[in-house]
Amino acid sequence: MPSSVTPTDETQLRPAHKQRRFASLRAIGALILREMSTTNGRTAHGYVWAVAEPVGGIILLTIIFSLGFRSPPMGTNFAIFYATGLVPFMFYMSLSGKVAQSIQYSKSLLAYPAVTFMDALLARIFFNTVTQILVSYLIFTGIYLTQETRTDPQITGIALSLLMAFVISVGAGTLNCFLFAAFPWWQSAWSILTRPLFIISGIFFIFDDVPKPYQDYLWFNPLTHVVGQMRKSFYPSYIGDYVSPVYIFSVGLTLMAIGLALLVRYHRDLLNS
Structure with missing residues (x-):
């Protein structure tokens, strides 16, 4: 049976498909530029402050705790x-929080057919990931240039730690992107539930020093693995055999899949609410 689509129709469909693809890229680019202009946009050197603020905050906390813990x-x-x-912890907190607010942040623009919720998600993921990688680089470089650390950083291990932080951040952020928009009360509840993470993610202690059975409970905290991988990358003598990238990638990708499925199904309802 002959096809109902003629060669002429096919040549017309291909440019239309390319136009939609390029329109999406243009929308993502415009959203990234908007993010750059609105992030500390009212201050001089706007984006510089977007990087300098977390860098300065981490350095200040590092100095304060260094004085108290010799x-x-x-x-x-x-x-x-x-x-x-602290660096991988802040990477997670900042990126997951920004991704979770993607729809709320760009809700007015999503009313236009040319801009989709995926454009808003991808723009925020790209912009804030680049920002956090830059922050991480500046922090570690600054410490190495000013202090004697006696560590041996491994680039591949550091990259794996940041990749693990990226996957779990995007996964949690994507799911919360739906939950924050669908259930406004969940944003406050999530903020309360994640407050203890600063204490229980291994920033001040080593996972191996935690006694049983608390060690078994902490293992299920994804940030424990992210921090452990970062420590392994700086301290070659540290074994850290509890770190499981497979666990992190499984949890992160599962949360991402659930979040995307919910957004695809209900994003129109969220925009109209």
Whole structure:
């Protein structure tokens, strides 16, 4: 039976498909530029402050805790020990929070057919990931240039830790992107539930020093694995055999799949609510 689509129709469909694809790329690019202009946009050197603010905050906290804790649980320099825990933690908190607010942040623009919720998600993921990688680089470089850390950083291990933080951040952020828009009360509840993460994610201690059975409970905290992988990358003598990238990728990708499925099904209802 002959096809109902003629060669002429096919040549017309291909440009239309390309136009939609390029329109999506243009929309993502425009959303990234909007994010850059609105992030500290009212101050001089707007995007510079978007990077300098978290860098300055982490450095200040590192100095304060370095004065109070002269002997770190690992190594001889508390600043690098603390940074190897705080940097991946802040990577997760910042990226997941930004992704979770993608629909709320761009809700007015999503009313236009040319802009989809995926454009808003991808723009925020790209912009904030680049920002956090830059923040991480500046923190570790600054500590290495100013202090004697006696560590041996492994680039591949650091990249794996940041990749693990990225996957779990995008997964949690995508699911919360739906939940925050569908159930406004969940944003406050999530903020309360995640407050203890700063204490229980291994920023100030080593997972191996936690007694049983609490160690078994902490293992299920994804940030424990992210921080552990970062520490392994700076301290070659640290085994850290509890770290499981497979666990992190499984949890992160599962949350991402659930979040995307809910957004695809209900994004129109969320925009009209």
